[in-house]
Amino acid sequence: MGAITESNIDIEFPASASTPPPDLDLRPDHLEFGRLTAPLWFRAWYRNGAWERGRVEPWSTINLHPAAIVLHYAQEIFEGLKAYKMPDGSVTLFRPEMNARRMQHSAARMAMPEIPEQMFLEGIRALVDCQRKWIPNPPGSLYIRPTVIGTEPCIGVRSSAEYLFYVIVLPSGGYFPKVPSGSTGTVRVLVSESVGRAAIGGTGDAKAGANYSVTLEVIGLAKKKGCAQVMFLDSHGERTVEEMGGMNVFFLRGDTFVTPPLTGTLLAGITRDSILKLAPTLGIKVKEERVQWDELLDGVKSGAVTEAFACGTAAVITGIESFVLESGGEVRVGDGKCGPITHRLFDSLRNIQYGVEKDPFGWMVQV
Secondary structure, three states: OOOOOOOOOOOOOOHHHOOOOOOOOOOHOOOOOOOOOOEEEEEEEOOOOOEOOOOOHHHHHHHOOOOHHHHHHHHHHHHHHEEEEEOOOOOEEEEEHHHHHHHHHHHHHHOOOOOOOOHHHHHHHHHHHHHHHHOOOOEEEEEEEEEEEEOOOOOOOOOOOOEEEEEEEEEEOOOOOOOOOOOOOOEEEEEEEEOOOOOOOOOOOOOOOEHHHHHHHHHHHHHHOOOEEEEEEOOOOOOEEEEEEEOOEEEEEEEEEEOOOOOOOOOOOHHHOOOOHHHHHOOOEEEEEOEHHHHHHHHHHHHOEEEEEEEOOOOOEEEEEEEOOOOOOOOOOOOOOOOHHHHHHHHHHHHHHHOOOOOOOOEEEEE
């Protein structure tokens, strides 16, 4: 396993913050994703053209001026990664350096100062180390949410001169409420043919909050239709598949999984990248390829496309039961259950993340 170098970070908190209350239920299947926040955070301010010293302390509410730029012009970016409890009791992070570099990319696109990779990694390591007792047993994990917001009070349309970088951690079970933690259940997916997520030249490949706010209306519609997720097509009329609302997507056509290429309008998912590297070692063919929705739909109907799954840090790998159309129709993928090859990928990735199998890629970084 890799290692992250220690750094001089101010750490100050009451001893009670390191241990969950005895009556708190941290069983993975009893944790609603994104609800329970552990008591400490890491934070650092950017002022006068430089990042100040970071600190781990009890999190507090953020006092913002009503004219703070983040509130008016959405100058905000974030990341998502996880910490896992290993069989020997140690704690590891999954590919955190990729999150650090992606956040740098997002910061550049949103005209924000670069978050130094060392500060990003060491801040997360220090925080997770202080909150290691909050990590649920497998198949649970500690979800980590690094965030940067522009805090300067100014309603002129420009970049902020001041920023807050903070990291919170949340004990987590499964992402989808009806899919048990650690299982490869399936979800129904609404295909959004009339609402786009990102445009060419836009911010689709940045992990910016604004990208998600524009999808909330159609996600709400999907839930009313009994769907757990939405799959977006391109916004320039070619009807090609891009990504889900926060996840990438793969389709098994014949003996090969295909996933849309990174065109600048979809996020470079870390789980996506991991699958592209892991699958060949398992004898599973994968490739990046433009996926035209109407052709894909025909393939699902004819049985040429037999499996599909969504993937991301929070959801890991989740099979797609069916695609629900805006017109009201619904097309089942295969038999509607998680396919055997999807299941194999899920098991292999999950076993690496939880230390059940050897990590041949050096992905797991010890805290």
